Amino acid sequence: MDERSKYFRRLKRLRNSARRWSVLGGGLAAATAVLTPYSGIGVADAIWAGAAGGSVALAWWRWSDLRELAATPAPPPPDPALSGQRLTAAIERFPAGRTVLHEVRRQKNRYALRGSAITQAWDRLDRASSTLSGLSGRLTGPGESAVLEAAVSEQWLRDLGQRVASVERALPLSPADKRASLEESHASLAQQFTGGVDAYERMVAAAAAYVAEDGHPVTEGSHPAFTSLIDATDRLRGLAEGLSELKRPTSFGSAGTST
Known part of the structure; x- marks a missing residue:
């Protein structure tokens, strides 16, 4: 309040x-x-x-x-921006709220790029970013620094993408004698953005390879947890068969004696 x-x-x-x-x-x-x-x-x-x-x-x-x-004079009304920030902070305290706000921001940025030449590259960046978010919890040790570098690179790419879209929207408004130079600058920025997305995807693929290799056992063969699971299954199966034998009624053979 x-x-x-x-x-x-x-x-x-x-x-x-x-x-x-x-x-x-x-x-x-x-x-x-x-x-x-x-x-x-x-x-x-x-x-x-x-x-x-x-x-x-x-x-x-x-x-x-x-x-x-x-x-006493009443305090001035609060800044609507500050109220919005407090509301956003309150929503982000919950995991579901963070997910919803992230999706809203993503859709907002995606809408700003509608009709742009880099729309497909932007969608690829979104998919790669979502994939890296799922891998980041398993990138421990040397992989943690890669996550930080990826976050900085993603921020740079998103800013560059917004810059490309802004220049592209300004192309129809530029004078005819300046349009060729502006189109050349736009093409250079778009190419730089596409190349950055390619490098980001390769980094995500390398992160996935690291997570996959980190899950393999150090020695040859199955993971110790997998081996323990098989052993526990065999023990339980043996106990179950033993209990079944104990509960089974004993059949006594009748020896017939002839009188």
Whole structure:
């Protein structure tokens, strides 16, 4: 909650409190004024009078606090950008929220490149980035530095892609005598972007190869976990067969004796 909302919330709370104590104090004071003459001042009347005086005093303090707060200028309204940032930060605290925001940003950037010559290369970059995200948790040791370098390279490529799209949108607006030079610059940027995407895909393929090789056992043969799984299966099968033999009723052969 921003400071401006807190200010008006406190103002409303003080106003309601002042009204409640004013009504309560007025009611108790009226009851004291009416009931006291009938029986004189006794213990009950003293309690009525004390409650009435306390309520009136609290009402007066509440109205004083309300006037003091109302005389203070209200804080300025919050910047909508900051509110949006706080909302985004709150959503990103949850994994599902991060996924949704990532998809929204991806679609927004993709929409900005509609009709561009680098649209297919941009889609390839998206697929490679998603693949690397799935591999990054398994790129340990020397692979961690490669993940950081890939993140920097991806940011550079996305900025370059947006730059290419911006130049491409400006081509129809350029003068005829300057258009050839601008088209040449655009082609150079587009070629640089496509080459960068190719290099990024090769890096993702190398990361996949690293993860695949890192999962192989050091020695020849099956992974120790796989071997242990086979051994455990054989042991359980043997125990099951043994229990089955124990529970099977024993058949006694009857030896016939002829009399």
